[in-house]
Amino acid sequence: MTTDSTSSGTPEDINPHLELDITKKRRQIDIVKKFREEKLFAFGIIVVFLSIFLAFFGPSIAPIDPTLATGDVSFPPPPLADWPGLLWQVMTTDMENPPHWFGTDSSGLDIFSRTIAAPRTDMSIALLAALVSLVVGTVLGLLAGYYKNIWTEILMRTSDLMQAFPVFITAMILVALSGRNTANIIFALGLVYTPIFIRLTRAEVLSQKTRGYVEAARAVGNREWVVAFRHVLPNSVVPSLIQTSTTIGFAILLTAGLSFVGAGVRPPTPEWGLMIAQGSNNIVHGEWWESVFPGIAISLTVFGYATVGHGLEEDYR
């Protein structure tokens, strides 16, 4: 939250009264301190890093190819008592058939490998969709808040209209009708979540616009769009950045939900929602492991992002 200095001098040089405005206590968030002191927040941060790590390296560290069927069909996971022994075996000997920690599904795919390979799909969709809506929403929100004309009015009404749409069904329409692939899911989710960011940024810009530093930046001869993008934008972006964490969580849920109802990525892509859906046919027969493990992964991941979002929001307020 710093105010940019311009080439022609800082705003302080021009109007000493502005100093009050600028040196007003900055709302800073000390993440390291928060990590040490708050257990839930620390949990969230760990989840965030782990999910991003798995998004990059998950498929490569999976012990068995996540899309390659093994001969073991519908194998239950080994009993917990056997785990230390198996772990020892895996570490000391070079096993030809590594154990199926989480069992296998009805096509013989290894659940453990698929669960840790899935973030490649889930996390890249969620992160990119959140990024798209953050960038597009912030820029549009800045324009809508900074300039008041017929175009921004139309923009806001359109955004209102988009928020009146049922999220899940809109996402289903967008994905199913444009083709069920990762890029289309990212595009659909990005579109669905953009209005939130437009609204957040616009509200912040409207309150920032009247502040002294904006007038000062204008007074030193900056062009309007420079004032908007270099001075107002950095000061208005924080609420949106905080919202991003929550949005990533929701995007994971929506991605999984879409594949669960058959409007998401196609099998055999390792994806948590798809794995739960495939296991849901067998769960009433007692094959619980197919759905349980990917579900725990979603549950913990989304909860992690929610705690980070909540923690940041709490500090910002």
Next chain:
Amino acid sequence: MIWRFVVRRVLIAILQLVGISLVVFFLIRLLPADPVARLVGFNATQVAYDQAEAALGLNKSVIQQLGDYLGIMSTAKYDGIAQGYLGDSWVTGSPISEEIGRFLPVTLELITYSLLIAFLIAVPVGITSAMRPDGVGAKITFFWGLFAGSQPEFWWGLMFVFFFFTWWWEQFGFFLAPAPLGRINPMLIEPAVITGFILVDSILSLNFEAFVDAAWHLMLPVFTLVFIVSGPIIKMIRQNMVRVLRSDFILYARSCGLPSRSVSLYALRAAMAPAMTLIGIFYGFLLGGAVPIEVIFALGGLGEYSIRSILSFDYPAIQGTVLIIAMVSLLVYLTIDILHAFLDPRITF
């Protein structure tokens, strides 16, 4: 006074609905989907393809299709929205409004009961935890508010099915919950459709066996939704209670020597309004968001109808579903706003 507000809101809502139907109409036509090929198959001859295209009206210009859909300057044989007709499904051939009329009450019933129960649980829990902000209860509700609001509801639904149906049967030899295969045991006589709410219908037709069985079938889906939505609602009520309890009028009530029970009742009234708004938002959200839950329990609700229409590129059905969902949510928002005015005397229209 309130009527002027209602009329204005209804007019805005109508404008919004027009906007929504236009956006949906153009959106589905902009996306690169080929409903004709989906209907006749990819190996169909050109003649068959052209015939199907003409039958669906897709050979006309987009503007003309819009006219047919809206029923303004229509060249089609059927009515449009202006005549109060949503069109016929491309897949089943029956009128959309009839189909939605059959599927919508199922969803409405599910989410109405869920939100009602969640609310009835959330109020006492929220108040208790707000009255003792440092207690264990407050910590648990805080955690619950954060946790439940960020959970995959379809996975929990599946887990409940596994636990209460499969596992329970294996352990104890009887079913605590029915198989997730619909709203009622197919061996029973279904009550005649009066309101579409199966519990209400079975009472109205004095079919108590069906009532008990339908309630049993609704138990798990409602429980799943309550499990998920209760978190954020409790959190909302707690936050508002804490805020209201710090306000001047509560201080005044306390200094007048009122017992803490009546003070908390005053506070509750003031804290209720934002919670109602949240419930309204949830209602609108769940209309289209309870889709996976409906799928798991095979309830046959609007969510399943929308999946079917979307995956088969049934444009009139998609348009109808989105329009109806938007209409119901706008209606709910309006109701909530009016209730809001009754709860909060500071609001004037």
